[in-house]
């Protein structure tokens with residue numbers, strides 16, 4: 177059902193009929209519709225997630241309909257943010273629905289001016305091979321007489337949506353590769 181602000185005002189003026197209608201609708205949806213002239217919220221699928229931007233890690237509720245994200249808002253049950261979001265977290269909907277978002281892999285070969293579309297099956301082994309080559313070609317075994325076994329040519333940057341277990345595994349992998357420039361977006 178859709179309702180405009182004009183409809184809402186009429187509804188309030190509708191006496192008994194309006195009161196009966198309000199009895200089956202939720203107040204948030206009605207007030208939102210009245211203020212912003214938008215359709216009333218429908219029953220949709222909801223999932224909880226963590227804001228991808230910074231290390232505060234605010235909880236969000238993602239509403240979906242027919243496989244498409246239709247709303248993202250703060251999770252009032254989340255112990256960190258209790259439903260509030262900063263301006264970046266409030267705009268997270270635009271990450272999911274943005275015509276400028278890249279959703280395919282584009283690759284430009286060295287010295288080429290053209291971009292090619294690639295698959296994940298191609299990209300993941302390619303990236304792994306590049307990391308290995310870069311590491312091996314820039315390996316420092318000794319600094320003076322001290323054994324260091326490291327590479328200064330690779331850096332790893334963590335992301336806020338990673339949980340403890342993912343951070344643990346990724347930092348283990350980076351250290352096993354000899355990476356010493358190991359950072360997190362929250363410290364930059």
Ligand code: SF4
Pocket residue numbers: 227228229230231232233234257260261262263264265266
């Ligand atoms: S960017 Fe904002 S909403 Fe997202 S986790 Fe950080 S403080 Fe929370």
